[in-house]
Amino acid sequence: TATDFLVTTPLPDPGMRLLEAAGTVTVAENGLTHTELADACASGDHRVVVAQLRDEFDATLLDGAKITGISNFAVGYNNIDIAAATANAIVVGNTPGVLTDATADIAVLLMLAVARRCVEADTFVRAGKFHGWEPELLLGHDVSGKTLGLAGFGRIARATARRALAFGMTVAFCPRPPGDRPVSEEELGEFAGKVRHMSWPELVDTSDYLSVHVPLNDQTHHLVDAGVLNAMKPSAILINTARGPIVDEQALVAALRDGTIAGAGLDVYEDEPRLAPGLAELPNTVLLPHVGSATVPVRSEMARRCAENAIAMARGELPPYPVNPEALAR
Numbered sequence: 001t002a003t004d005f006l007v008t009t010p011l012p013d014p015g016m017r018l019l020e021a022a023g024t025v026t027v028a029e030n031g032l033t034h035t036e037l038a039d040a041c042a043s044g045d046h047r048v049v050v051a052q053l054r055d056e057f058d059a060t061l062l063d064g065a066k067i068t069g070i071s072n073f074a075v076g077y078n079n080i081d082i083a084a085a086t087a088n089a090i091v092v093g094n095t096p097g098v099l100t101d102a103t104a105d106i107a108v109l110l111m112l113a114v115a116r117r118c119v120e121a122d123t124f125v126r127a128g129k130f131h132g133w134e135p136e137l138l139l140g141h142d143v144s145g146k147t148l149g150l151a152g153f154g155r156i157a158r159a160t161a162r163r164a165l166a167f168g169m170t171v172a173f174c175p176r177p178p179g180d181r182p183v184s185e186e187e188l189g190e191f192a193g194k195v196r197h198m199s200w201p202e203l204v205d206t207s208d209y210l211s212v213h214v215p216l217n218d219q220t221h222h223l224v225d226a227g228v229l230n231a232m233k234p235s236a237i238l239i240n241t242a243r244g245p246i247v248d249e250q251a252l253v254a255a256l257r258d259g260t261i262a263g264a265g266l267d268v269y270e271d272e273p274r275l276a277p278g279l280a281e282l283p284n285t286v287l288l289p290h291v292g293s294a295t296v297p298v299r300s301e302m303a304r305r306c307a308e309n310a311i312a313m314a315r316g317e318l319p320p321y322p323v324n325p326e327a328l329a330r
């Protein structure tokens, strides 16, 4: 008989405990290749898959799957073809909300780290090169008084805006780049009168720091391409804590190398865990290994929500954090 949960990667506490208390669990200790995942989904041996971002659920896999739900251990779900999941009556759940502040912290950390050359400076000290205060040692860029442009204006963008305003930055945003949409005073809420709504081209032109906070989809794939990089100020710094493929990483390497823009802070990459050739050699970048949500309390709360989603799915109920609730009606 089918186990309730197939866990592709063990969850932090209390995730596994909650799943084990609620049903039968199969854990893929060493992860699953795409073929193994497809076979496991097609076998009828598991009701719900507890998945993470490295598990790719494409339409072919989903069309052959005999599962009722996918509980993704992430807020993003670009690893899952949602339309195909819905068509196959497979409910998808995610973990929104809990990682908002932690991810905004990383966006600001990257902005400051690139601006003030934090990693270069740390390397300098550890290499024994610090021989005393110097007037022109490791000079960087200001953030106060500068303009932060936010691509997107969802939860993480807003949390980043809050932080940037506290630093005395001017904050501008484009809610749905590369297009636009109106934003009411009500939707602006606490930000009414404090942030400026701009078109995508204006935001690109104006920003001293451009930070990406949009989901990855067909509209946002390579949102930041060679053309956008060329339109940015030569002094501008790009920050990406969202998804790698939103930025054309090869074009970014070229832009950083030839001074088209001044620097970049990245937590995500186009083809994780691989980096575009040349990226790691550039001194004007700070590179993190996709750790936006990586704090002990956040990962623990994500695990709880992920388990709660999975448990509801195994019972045929709507999960607390559904991505495609319409799948349940099918």
Ligand code: GLV
Residues within 6 Å of the ligand: 073, 074, 075, 076, 077, 099, 292, 293
């Ligand atoms: C991490 O990238 C997430 O989507 O939670």
Ligand code: GLV
Residues within 6 Å of the ligand: 075, 096, 097, 100, 154, 155, 156, 157, 213
């Ligand atoms: C994700 O949580 C977002 O809305 O930015």
